[in-house]
Amino acid sequence: MAVSQSVFGERHAIGLGRRIMLGLRLDGPLLAGLLLIAAFGLVVLWSAGGQDPGLMVRQLIRLGVALAVMLAVAQVPPKMLRMWSPWLFGVGLLLLAAVLIAGDLGGGAQRWLDLGFVRFQPSEIMKLAVPMMAAWYLHDRPLPPRFRELLIVLLLVALPAVLIARQPDLGTALMVGSAGMLVILLGGLRLRLIILLAAAAAALAPVLWHFMHDYQRRRVLTFFNPETDPLGAGYHIIQSKIAIGSGGLFGKGWGNGSQAQLEFLPERSTDFIFAVLGEEFGFLGLALLIALYLFVVGRGMVIAFQAQDTFTRLLAGSISLTFFVYVFVNTGMVTGLLPVVGVPLPLVSYGGTSMVTLMAGFGMLMAINGHRNLLAR
Amino acid sequence: MSINRLKDHWREQHMFFGRLVAAALITVLLSGLLMYRLVDLQVVHFEHFSRLSHGNRVRIEPVPPVRGLLLDREGRLLAENRPVYQLELVPEQVPDIEGTLDELVRLGLLDTEDLPRVRNQIRSQRRFEPTVLRQRLDEEEAALFAVKRPRFPGVDIRARLARQYPLGEIGAHAIGYVGAVSEADLQRLDTANYAGTAQTGRTGAERAWEHLLHGTTGYRQVLVNAQGRTLQELERNDAVPGHNVYLTLDLELQAVARQALAGRRGSIVALDPRNGEVLALVSTPAFDPNLFSTGISGAQYSALQNNPDQPLFNRALRGQYPPGSTIKPLLALAGLHYDVMDAADSVFCPGWFSLPNHSHRYRDWKRTGHGRVDLEESVAQSCDVYYYQLAMTLGIERMHEFLGWFGLGERTGIDIPGEQPGLLPSREWKRTAFRARQDQVWFPGETVITGIGQGYMLATPLQLAQSAAILANRGRGFRPTLLAAVENPASGERVATVPEPLPPLRLQPEHVEDAVDSMIAVVHGPRGTARATWSDASWTVAGKTGTAQVIGIAQGEEYDEEATAERERPHALFVAFAPAENPRIAIGVLVENGSSGSATAAPIARVVMDHWLQRTAD
Numbered sequence: 001m002a003v004s005q006s007v008f009g010e011r012h013a014i015g016l017g018r019r020i021m022l023g024l025r026l027d028g029p030l031l032a033g034l035l036l037i038a039a040f041g042l043v044v045l046w047s048a049g050g051q052d053p054g055l056m057v058r059q060l061i062r063l064g065v066a067l068a069v070m071l072a073v074a075q076v077p078p079k080m081l082r083m084w085s086p087w088l089f090g091v092g093l094l095l096l097a098a099v100l101i102a103g104d105l106g107g108g109a110q111r112w113l114d115l116g117f118v119r120f121q122p123s124e125i126m127k128l129a130v131p132m133m134a135a136w137y138l139h140d141r142p143l144p145p146r147f148r149e150l151l152i153v154l155l156l157v158a159l160p161a162v163l164i165a166r167q168p169d170l171g172t173a174l175m176v177g178s179a180g181m182l183v184i185l186l187g188g189l190r191l192r193l194i195i196l197l198a199a200a201a202a203a204l205a206p207v208l209w210h211f212m213h214d215y216q217r218r219r220v221l222t223f224f225n226p227e228t229d230p231l232g233a234g235y236h237i238i239q240s241k242i243a244i245g246s247g248g249l250f251g252k253g254w255g256n257g258s259q260a261q262l263e264f265l266p267e268r269s270t271d272f273i274f275a276v277l278g279e280e281f282g283f284l285g286l287a288l289l290i291a292l293y294l295f296v297v298g299r300g301m302v303i304a305f306q307a308q309d310t311f312t313r314l315l316a317g318s319i320s321l322t323f324f325v326y327v328f329v330n331t332g333m334v335t336g337l338l339p340v341v342g343v344p345l346p347l348v349s350y351g352g353t354s355m356v357t358l359m360a361g362f363g364m365l366m367a368i369n370g371h372r373n374l375l376a377r
Numbered sequence: 378m379s380i381n382r383l384k385d386h387w388r389e390q391h392m393f394f395g396r397l398v399a400a401a402l403i404t405v406l407l408s409g410l411l412m413y414r415l416v417d418l419q420v421v422h423f424e425h426f427s428r429l430s431h432g433n434r435v436r437i438e439p440v441p442p443v444r445g446l447l448l449d450r451e452g453r454l455l456a457e458n459r460p461v462y463q464l465e466l467v468p469e470q471v472p473d474i475e476g477t478l479d480e481l482v483r484l485g486l487l488d489t490e491d492l493p494r495v496r497n498q499i500r501s502q503r504r505f506e507p508t509v510l511r512q513r514l515d516e517e518e519a520a521l522f523a524v525k526r527p528r529f530p531g532v533d534i535r536a537r538l539a540r541q542y543p544l545g546e547i548g549a550h551a552i553g554y555v556g557a558v559s560e561a562d563l564q565r566l567d568t569a570n571y572a573g574t575a576q577t578g579r580t581g582a583e584r585a586w587e588h589l590l591h592g593t594t595g596y597r598q599v600l601v602n603a604q605g606r607t608l609q610e611l612e613r614n615d616a617v618p619g620h621n622v623y624l625t626l627d628l629e630l631q632a633v634a635r636q637a638l639a640g641r642r643g644s645i646v647a648l649d650p651r652n653g654e655v656l657a658l659v660s661t662p663a664f665d666p667n668l669f670s671t672g673i674s675g676a677q678y679s680a681l682q683n684n685p686d687q688p689l690f691n692r693a694l695r696g697q698y699p700p701g702s703t704i705k706p707l708l709a710l711a712g713l714h715y716d717v718m719d720a721a722d723s724v725f726c727p728g729w730f731s732l733p734n735h736s737h738r739y740r741d742w743k744r745t746g747h748g749r750v751d752l753e754e755s756v757a758q759s760c761d762v763y764y765y766q767l768a769m770t771l772g773i774e775r776m777h778e779f780l781g782w783f784g785l786g787e788r789t790g791i792d793i794p795g796e797q798p799g800l801l802p803s804r805e806w807k808r809t810a811f812r813a814r815q816d817q818v819w820f821p822g823e824t825v826i827t828g829i830g831q832g833y834m835l836a837t838p839l840q841l842a843q844s845a846a847i848l849a850n851r852g853r854g855f856r857p858t859l860l861a862a863v864e865n866p867a868s869g870e871r872v873a874t875v876p877e878p879l880p881p882l883r884l885q886p887e888h889v890e891d892a893v894d895s896m897i898a899v900v901h902g903p904r905g906t907a908r909a910t911w912s913d914a915s916w917t918v919a920g921k922t923g924t925a926q927v928i929g930i931a932q933g934e935e936y937d938e939e940a941t942a943e944r945e946r947p948h949a950l951f952v953a954f955a956p957a958e959n960p961r962i963a964i965g966v967l968v969e970n971g972s973s974g975s976a977t978a979a980p981i982a983r984v985v986m987d988h989w990l991q992r993t994a995d
Contacts, residue, residue, distance in 0.1 A: 142385070142389075143389045143392065144392070182400075185396060185400075186393060186396045186397065186400070187393075188389065188392045188393070188396065239433075241418060241426065242426050242429045242430050242433065243430070244415070244418050244419060244426070245418040245419055245422050245423060245425065245426025245427070245429075245430075246423070246426040246427045246429065246430035246431075247419055248419050248420070248423045248427065249419060249420060249423075258430055258433070258434040259430055259433065259434075262433075262434050262600070262601070262602040262608070263602050264433050264434070264602075278415070278418075278419065279430075282419060283415055283416065283419040283420060286415055286419075287412065287415070290408060290411065290412065294404070294408060297404060298401075301397055301400070301401055304397060305394065305397060310389060310393075313390075313393055314393075317393070317396075317397055317400070321400050321404070324404050324407075328407050328408075328411065331411055332411065335411070335414045335415065335418060336414075337410070337411070337414055
């Protein structure tokens with residue numbers, strides 16, 4: 001009889017199901033949380049996508065692929081993940097450069113790399129490669145890092161982020177940057193330096209503004225006062241607030257959201273799907289989804305808590321918290337708390353590569369959890 | 378696990394846990410902020426956003442009411458709503474727009490000139506909204522298109538209601554017409570009730586009873602999507618059709634009057650003296666009001682505007698002419714009323730008149746003079762000298778007062794818009810009407826010529842008819858009206874209007890009869906100016922001819938010898954009522970440059986009066 005250690009450390013006998021889970025190095029609570037979110041997402045997408053069976057099939061295939069990738073990544077021992085980190089980071093950096101030089105035009109921006117059989121965004125690799133690289137760099141150094149080390153790791157995070165921002169893809173750059181920054185913060189950055197960095201970021205804001213594209217500036221301006229441009233850039237936020245607000249406590253019912261169904265809500269199946277959910281399922285629906293997200297984030301943090309070395313600890317913490325950042329940036333944007341940044345709602349928005357990357361990240365969490373040395377600390 | 382130099386694992390792990398806990402706290406905090414935001418949007422401001430969402434998807438569309446009919450006194454149609462066929466194209470349903478347009482041009486259903494407008498409209502409109510290719514197709518074109526329709530997907534004929542005036546030119550000035558609602562109209566009208574209304578009454582009865590004819594706009598609530606496409610009707614509040622308005626006009630009499638004036642510039646107004654009802658109101662030349670209701674072209678409109686005969690000008694209400702001799706019976710009555718003379722008193726007419734100590738001679742129209750004339754003869758023969766004398770005796774102030782009682786110099790108050798007041802001069806008027814001090818003085822010579830209805834004095838054909846009507850009814854006048862009854866089309870309930878009497882004039886009946894007798898003598902007397910016209914009369918008619926001098930050519934008019942010669946001829950006028958003892962019709966006739974009241978205007982009056990008297994005889 002196999003023996004396992006549960007989250008809380010008790011030993012007890014386990015059944016067949018748990019044995020399979022253990023064999024596949026899957027984490028039950030995490031998988032359950034993710035599957036529940038995905039299922040809820042599919043229900044919302046059916047309505048948000050205009051009851052299009054083709055769209056549902058494509059999303060299901062994507063989910064299947066993403067789960068398969070997660071399963072595969074879960075089998076990789078964390079030690080190997082660590083060893084691959086610099087290589088993955090290097091390849092990602094090269095691809096980013098390639099995109100900038102010879103990238104196809106996609107949506108008015110250079111983000112895609114056409115590999116002949118598939119087009120994908122190298123920036124997606126960086127969502128994982130950057131925190132991996134930062135964790136790799138920090139894992140065998142005494143923490144908190146020294147100033148020189150800090151500068152190097154900051155450069156490792158900033159370089160891909162800037163390249164991605166140049167594409168221009170502010171949303172992904174932000175996510176990649178924050179994934180890396182979370183590693184550094186968890187790694188023990190001194191409080192003084194955190195404050196210093198925050199001040200520097202504030203000082204850099206006007207510089208950043210200078211390098212922003214017009215549409216990006218408009219989004220920021222619109223964020224502060226959406227009503228100034230009700231039919232232009234402010235339209236998204238106004239319509240999305242109307243959708244959510246008019247949903248009330250219980251929502252208008254599945255498929256009955258007039259804002260969504262009559263197409264007042266733009267990008268209803270992708271970036272703004274949270275508003276569809278809010279309109280049709282009300283506050284209760286949104287609260288349920290947020291609870292599921294928090295459960296997943298919490299489970300990820302427990303895994304990080306239980307991780308046995310610096311690399312896995314930092315990586316697991318970063319992946320879990322980055323997931324929360326995704327959720328917060330998207331929901332904050334849709335509810336008008338944050339400016340409009342093109343970040344999808346994880347596992348719910350209709351969309352391609354980002355879901356695979358996301359699940360690959362959860363695969364790493366499971367690998368970290370599943371390959372843990374079973375000896376007590 | 379590898380152990381590095383200086384690496385304190387316990388401390389690092391401890392620090393990591395601290396950071397993780399801090400991150401967890403921040404996560405919880407941010408989630409709290411998000412939940413707070415959601416509560417704010419979905420619970421606190423639910424009503425607000427609910428309303429906004431409702432306003433987004435529900436559009437309120439006006440349903441225009443059907444305009445009420447205009448009918449004559451016997452219920453015959455004067456204005457109705459008939460379907461006209463409109464050719465429309467829905468861009469999103471047309472596979473090949475250019476090919477379709479070319480084909481329609483080839484079939485003659487679309488003008489090449491309209492192509493740029495149509496293309497522009499197709500570009501600028503929503504793809505699912507119809508573009509009007511042509512406002513109006515006649516029956517033949519509609520039939521032609523109906524046959525070929527299968528070849529034109531996305532193109533269709535739509536019937537819409539447009540105002541039609543079966544009388545055409547005949548009723549133009551009395552009935553008026555409708556035209557497109559303008560910005561200025563919306564200042565005056567109830568915007569909400571006109572939300573779906575394309576046309577509103579512009580002139581005549583259409584304008585006067587717009588509030589009755591229009592009806593109440595209904596509304597329908599429709600579900601629309603973000604592009605504005607109507608998906609479904611949610612609620613409907615039907616429009617209430619306008620009231621049917623019965624006019625006092627008699628369609629036949631109107632046509633007879635119009636026919637009698639054919640080819641001339643002039644006007645006829647016929648009233649029923651017993652109640653003020655307008656039986657006929659004609660102004661010529663006229664125009665086809667159907668042009669306005671179905672959309673008049675710029676060229677057509679400017680042709681009407683620039684026509685020197687001014688077909689758009691309503692002479693009956695707005696044309697102001699010197700009344701000439703038509704006021705003589707009234708002045709004779711004034712002489713009796715103010716007791717400055719007796720009917721039997723006679724004046725010697727040598728053919729001219731001059732003021733004491735003045736050499737200027739005011740000539741009679743008859744150079745040789747009328748010899749001795751009393752009141753009756755002065756009216757019958759239209760002796761000018763008698764009235765020069767009488768005017769001097771009465772003085773301008775008493776003439777002003779007395780003629781005013783008969784509706785001259787002020788608006789009669791007829792219930793269709795646009796009436797002009799004419800002009801009844803007085804000392805007071807002259808003081809205010811002129812700038813220069815020397816022009817503000819009233820001269821005795823001006824009193825003299827006012828005695829024969831010349832000088833400053835002006836009257837509209839309506840006023841002429843009204844003065845005849847007041848005399849006909851022996852001083853008991855009524856406000857002229859075109860409104861006979863109003864009918865609710867739903868209930869069929871019909872409310873007739875009550876005649877509005879004017880304050881009765883306090884005149885001695887025998888004085889009035891003297892004046893009426895003198896007018897009878899005009900028509901039936903041996904020396905009456907209109908005796909030739911009524912040589913075979915079946916009714917006793919009281920009338921008075923008038924021939925009014927035309928004052929020179931107006932400034933800015935082009936000098937054209939032939940046209941000018943014609944336009945310098947005097948205006949021909951005739952006022953009358955019949956039967957004299959119990960009148961059923963009073964009439965005012967004016968023919969611009971008609972030369973002679975007795976030769977031109979009187980025969981026209983007879984045709985109209987005969988028709989009415991025969992129709993109403995029982």
